[in-house]
Amino acid sequence: MSSSQDEHIILGQINGIYGVQGWVKIFSHTEPRENILNYSPWLVRVKGEWRTMSLQDGRSQAGGKSIIAKLDGVDDRDVAREFMGCDIAITPDQLPDTDDGYYWRHLIGCEVSNLQGEVLGQVSEIVETGAHDVLRVTQILPGGETRTTLIPFVMDTFILAVDVDAKRIQVDWQADDEDSDT
Known part of the structure; x- marks a missing residue:
């Protein structure tokens, strides 16, 4: 690293x-x-x-x-x-080495895409909620508007793969989920 x-x-x-x-x-x-x-x-x-x-x-x-x-x-x-x-x-x-090879700070700026290959945006923040942390994924839409999607950081359920070297995260999350803000 x-x-x-x-x-x-x-x-x-x-x-x-x-x-x-x-x-x-x-x-x-x-x-x-x-x-x-x-x-x-x-x-x-x-x-x-x-x-x-x-x-x-x-x-x-x-x-x-x-x-x-x-x-x-x-x-x-x-x-x-x-x-x-x-x-x-x-x-x-x-910093000591981690079991998974990265810290939360390494996830900021990673491109997030789903199983369908749709790019949902980039990780702009990690929100601590107590139960589990949540990725705040921000996408810039045509016309300059932004869409924010909140994705629970639950490995093997919603988060399928993290590659900090390539700055990519693959998720099991639909682009049109109602948890998105515009």
């Missing part, structure tokens, strides 16, 4: 300080929240510039509801305060 070295995956944000020894509070987008601590180094966006920072220590607090971290070189409260509001990211090569 190839990726650009300039690509960053935002995992969270520094949203506070903790104590007097340079610890920071972290808002994590990972699931579970403490998974953000499995990555180091972090790329921290400070005043618009990405800075590589190693994670010295970290832990969850309050039963996993909050995360605190200690970054190398941040040894007091005043220095830690300078990082408040800064995004935390990693590069794609820091």
Whole structure:
């Protein structure tokens, strides 16, 4: 799987300080929240510039509801305060391999076609619903109008094949299903 070295995956944000020894509070987008601590180094966006920072220590607090971290070189409260509001990211090569060979982000932009060979559009978003995720497939119609089709991401039922290298997804879904918005 190839990726650009300039690509960053935002995992969270520094949203506070903790104590007097340079610890920071972290808002994590990972699931579970403490998974953000499995990555180091972090790329921290400070005043618009990405800075590589190693994670010295970290832990969850309050039963996993909050995360605190200690970054190398941040040894007091005043220095830690300078990082408040800064995004935390990693590069794609820091992600572990997946069983199916792709992450949701790889599906964005994939062309979706059905068993009849009809192109339904491109994946524009993946919506988390709780029960199962849903592909939002957008098609530009003649005249510039768009049609959005929502397709449940259920492998072997609606999603038949995913080829992220070719940027194609084959689905068992009809083009004229009533679940489409215009």
